[in-house]
Amino acid sequence: MDQLVLIGTDLVAVGVLTWTYFRRHRRRDLVVAFLGMNVGVLAVASTLASATIGAGLGLGLFGVLSIIRLRSTEVDQREVAYYFAALALGILGALPGEILWHSIAFMALLLLAVLVGDHPRVLRRHQRQELVLDGAVLDRVALVARLEGMLGARVHQVAVQRVDLVNDTTWVDVRYETVPPARRRGHVQAGREAARTTTTGTGS
Structure with missing residues (x-):
């Protein structure tokens, strides 16, 4: 029984x-x-x-x-x-x-x-993606800033899987936290400014 x-x-x-x-x-x-x-x-x-x-x-x-x-x-x-x-x-x-x-x-x-x-509301803002970026990015600070500006999110961890200097691409595995819509525009702008500043400093 x-x-x-x-x-x-x-x-x-x-x-x-x-x-x-x-x-x-x-x-x-x-x-x-x-x-x-x-x-x-x-x-x-x-x-x-x-x-x-x-x-x-x-x-x-x-x-x-x-x-x-x-x-x-x-x-x-x-x-x-x-x-x-x-x-x-x-x-x-x-x-x-x-x-x-x-x-x-x-x-x-x-x-x-x-x-x-596995509930959709548990840690729903935390995500992971594998991306292929246009350009061979070797500077980690510039890479994080570019990803944050692109995703409109706060990057917690990024692992560079491959940098192709011939085809000028960068393969990354990124873990990030999405930003609420009210703060997203400012966060994207800050990420772009940081990437531009880092690129300018590297070039000089």
Whole structure:
């Protein structure tokens, strides 16, 4: 009876997880991946738990398969979190603990952590982009000022991935915080003035 309760809880939890992911990010292919992984782990782990083969071996095999799956296509860190949440929910639903509500509580905690962490209002002003800039920019101060003027944002971290002196381009990975509209115009102007001052000082 406890096993049926856990299986039902897992199916409800993965349904909520998958539906929320699809509403927020609209990737239909990963809906199939999340559901297939969860139900597959649930079925196989439940079988292994009552068989002579060790459940640890079976879960280890699923760990290897999950690594292969993640390497076979491009997924970002947000999707990795959903992917392993679906995996963990299947394991919790298949391997009941000594106290039933412990497993249910852990499922609820896992679901809450992923859904709240991925909520659009959580750290919504903080973003990351990879950009290709026109011009080979070697001065870091001028680079940050140019990015702030271009994005209208406060740059927190920038990593130069490539400077192409032949094609005159700069590839950067930038982490920034968007500025409220009321302050954006002044921030853009300040960034442009800083970039112009730095460029003039370097040229002289």
